[in-house]
Amino acid sequence: GAGVSQSPSNKVTEKGKDVELRCDPISGHTALYWYRQRLGQGLEFLIYFQGNSAPDKSGLPSDRFSAERTGESVSTLTIQRTQQEDSAVYLCASSLAGAGGPWETQYFGPGTRLLVL
Amino acid sequence: QKEVEQNSGPLSVPEGAIASLNCTYSDRVSQSFFWYRQYSGKSPELIMSIYSNGDKEDGRFTAQLNKASQYVSLLIRDSQPSDSATYLCAVMTSGTYKYIFGTGTRLKVLA
Numbered sequence: 001g002a003g004v005s006q007s008p009s010n011k012v013t014e015k016g017k018d019v020e021l022r023c024d025p026i027s028g029h030t031a032l033y034w035y036r037q038r039l040g041q042g043l044e045f046l047i048y049f050q051g052n053s054a055p056d057k058s059g060l061p062s063d064r065f066s067a068e069r070t071g072e073s074v075s076t077l078t079i080q081r082t083q084q085e086d087s088a089v090y091l092c093a094s095s096l097a098g099a100g101g102p103w104e105t106q107y108f109g110p111g112t113r114l115l116v117l
Numbered sequence: 118q119k120e121v122e123q124n125s126g127p128l129s130v131p132e133g134a135i136a137s138l139n140c141t142y143s144d145r146v147s148q149s150f151f152w153y154r155q156y157s158g159k160s161p162e163l164i165m166s167i168y169s170n171g172d173k174e175d176g177r178f179t180a181q182l183n184k185a186s187q188y189v190s191l192l193i194r195d196s197q198p199s200d201s202a203t204y205l206c207a208v209m210t211s212g213t214y215k216y217i218f219g220t221g222t223r224l225k226v227l228a
Contacts (some may be wrong), residue, residue, distance in 0.1 A: 031214060042205065042220035043161070050214060091160055104149060104209065106216060108160040 003027070004109035006092050012115045013082055021077040021112045025094030026066065032075050033106060034067055035091040049075060082116045089113050120144060121208050123219035131227050136193040138222050140206030142185065149209040150182055150189045156202045157223065164204070165191060196226040 005024045013019050025032050041056040045059040048070040060066070064082075069075040078085055093106040121142045130136045138152075139154065149168055153161035163175075167173045172174040173180045179192040193200055203221040 033216075043216075043218040045215055045217075048214055056214070104214075105151070105163055105166055106207075108153075108162070111160050 004092055004094050004107055006016050006090075006109040008112060009110060009114075010113045012116050012117065013064075015084060016081055018080045019082055019114065021079075021090050021114070023075045023077070023092030023094075023109060025073070025075070025092070026107060029094035029096055029107075030072050031093075031095045031097060031106075032105075034075070034077050035093065036061075036088045037091060037111075038088045042068065045075070046071045046090075070087060082114075084116045087114055087116045120217045121135065121206055123204075123206050123222045125220060126223040127225045128222055129225045129227060130196050132196060132198060133175050134196050134226075136195075136196045136224055136226070138191040138204050138206075138224065139155060140189045140191075140208075140219055141179040141187055142189070142206075142208045144208070144210055144217075144219075145184075145187065147184075147187075147208045150180070151209070151216070152178075152180060152191045153205040153207060154200075154202045155205055161205055186188075192211040193224075196224075198226045198228045202228050 007022045030051045032049045034045040047067045048056040067077045069091045089111040091111045092109045095104050095106045123140050152164040154164050155161045161199045167180040168183045177194045181190045203223045205215040205218040205221045209216050
């Protein structure tokens with residue numbers, strides 16, 4: 001089926017505004033991850049969802065960041081009162097089980113490029 | 118010490134040569150290891166995964182894992198200019214769900 005999709009592909013916003021980023025995982029994938037990648041940097045883990053378990057929010061950088069997931073489908077990452085340092089590419093990935101083993105390979109979406117002016 | 122370390126590069130190799138990319142990790146109980154390729158402005162895509170000590174080959178790519186030395190590498194044979202990208206090493210500990218990514222090695226294959 002289709003891969004991971006994300007929207008919007010690009011988002012320009014003004015400092016202080018709220019933004020909402022969307023991720024549609026691969027159908028049947030129970031695990032979903034959000035990462036942030038600043039220009040020229042590696043991937044920074046933000047949050048992880050696995051089925052109906054409580055999400056692991058340990059990577060969220062501040063309380064301005066939150067994320068939700070509807071069952072095992074769509075997820076939204078919300079950034080409130082955006083700051084210039086939030087400018088980055090936000091990547092979503094999904095995997096079949098997220099519990100270890102050969103089926104844990106993460107597949108990435110194309111990302112949302114966020115620019116905060 | 119960073120959990121997953123990679124030389125940032127750039128690593129420059131001539132076309133047709135073997136490119137060797139290295140990654141070390143600090144957590145001895147790490148179980149799963151992945152190499153992703155990321156072209157500039159694109160998202161990471163999986164190249165290889167490896168779970169057991171030794172070599173795993175897939176086409177021009179060979180992943181090598183040495184758990185005793187906490188070392189994983191990726192060899193690219195017959196390097197092509199199209200292999201020019203950043204290669205990310207990722208490590209996952211069994212029973213967890215977090216990937217720890219290295220910062221990546223930028224590879225340049227010179228035509």
